[in-house]
Amino acid sequence: DYFPRCSIDDPNLNNCLLKAFNTVRPYVKKGVEEIGILPFEPLVLPTFNLSQENLAVNYTLTAWNFTIRGIDNYNVKEINYNPQTLTFSAKMKFDALPFYSMYEVSGRLLHIPLEGKGFVSTTFLGPINATIRIEGELVEVDGVEYYNTTNIKVTEIIKDMEITVEGLFEGDEELGRITNHLLNLFSAEIMQAVTPALEQLAEEMLMRFMKSFTGSIPIEGKGFLSAAFLEPINTTIRIQGELVEVDGVEYYNTTNIKVTESIKDMEITIEGLFEGDEKLGKLHTAEELEKSDYKAKDTNSETEGSDQDEDEAKYEN
Incomplete structure (x- = not known):
């Protein structure tokens, strides 16, 4: 502050x-x-x-x-x-x-x-x-x-x-x-x-x-991000292991862990996008993107909708 x-x-x-x-x-x-x-x-x-x-x-x-x-x-x-x-x-x-x-x-x-x-x-x-x-x-x-x-x-x-x-x-x-x-x-x-x-x-x-x-001010890298994963969040965890013996005592040794998460939505704020371009940084929802002067240009006519390669999306003013 x-x-x-x-x-x-x-x-x-x-x-x-x-x-x-x-x-x-x-x-x-x-x-x-x-x-x-x-x-x-x-x-x-x-x-x-x-x-x-x-x-x-x-x-x-x-x-x-x-x-x-x-x-x-x-x-x-x-x-x-x-x-x-x-x-x-x-x-x-x-x-x-x-x-x-x-x-x-x-x-x-x-x-x-x-x-x-x-x-x-x-x-x-x-x-x-x-x-x-x-x-x-x-x-x-x-x-x-x-x-x-x-x-x-x-x-x-x-x-x-x-x-x-x-x-x-x-x-x-x-x-x-x-x-x-x-x-x-x-x-x-x-x-x-x-x-x-x-x-x-x-x-x-x-x-x-x-x-x-x-000592009172954190050092920032390329930007600052804050996010909140919205409830409910469901998680399934599967742990596999084996018994190993050490000095005559058996211990459980974890060999593999599998985590499955269900997170339906989130809220996110990112600072420092596009080298600090405030206008581009604000375009964080599809609705705001449509209202803006920026248009997404499809560089591959055979790709559309959610399949569009983000690396090929260009923003024009």
Whole structure:
């Protein structure tokens, strides 16, 4: 009810997925409690840890009540799905992403020492470009196949940021002012250095979303069929067997089964017929066929009525 269905055999699958991403935007923003999708506007993370140790940066950060806005305001520029490898890839673009959080940090960014605990407000400046690759597998639950995400790789291009950090160096105002000045002066270089950690955080966030999103939506093949065999249904079953002895104990071994069924009628609905042609799909009774503009053309003049070869029936408009 929430999301459009896309058949993996649809030749226009990528266009369907692109439409689906735009359709889910309001649900991404507000969340869908019934299927476990949390609101993304704003997106609030109770707590997380980030750490890096290399020549450019060396720090440990703990954040809580992390709140970021604007994630729902995305633009999907390209999306592709490979049904053979079950792999999605997408190119997305975001405007500026502001966020704020409580934090505790120890270490350095470039040559700038950081030590403190307090409040941080940051804006990643747009445009922000992201490439996302999602790998998965099909799992069956109660006879229905679902897409299970197994790996996510995110690549981000964030060119610059604006940042204000409170509570540095036990509240030393002068050191705090100088540090904030340096953080913004070298913001582009810092942004480049910490991007790998942000990509990892994005992968964890996206994995949580994909687990709730795809875990609630069945994967469809070439179409969807629902049918009901109408009562009464009479069945005769004939089972033949033989006795076999195992360790001195005789067992009944079934050798043949014959089932005869009497099903007089049914009701059926099929989606995805004739590559999605809605008009042809509706012609499911002889009466509707006669009323339509479509005519059955007999390609064999010697064949008529119920003996007509269905493979030779042609529909013309």
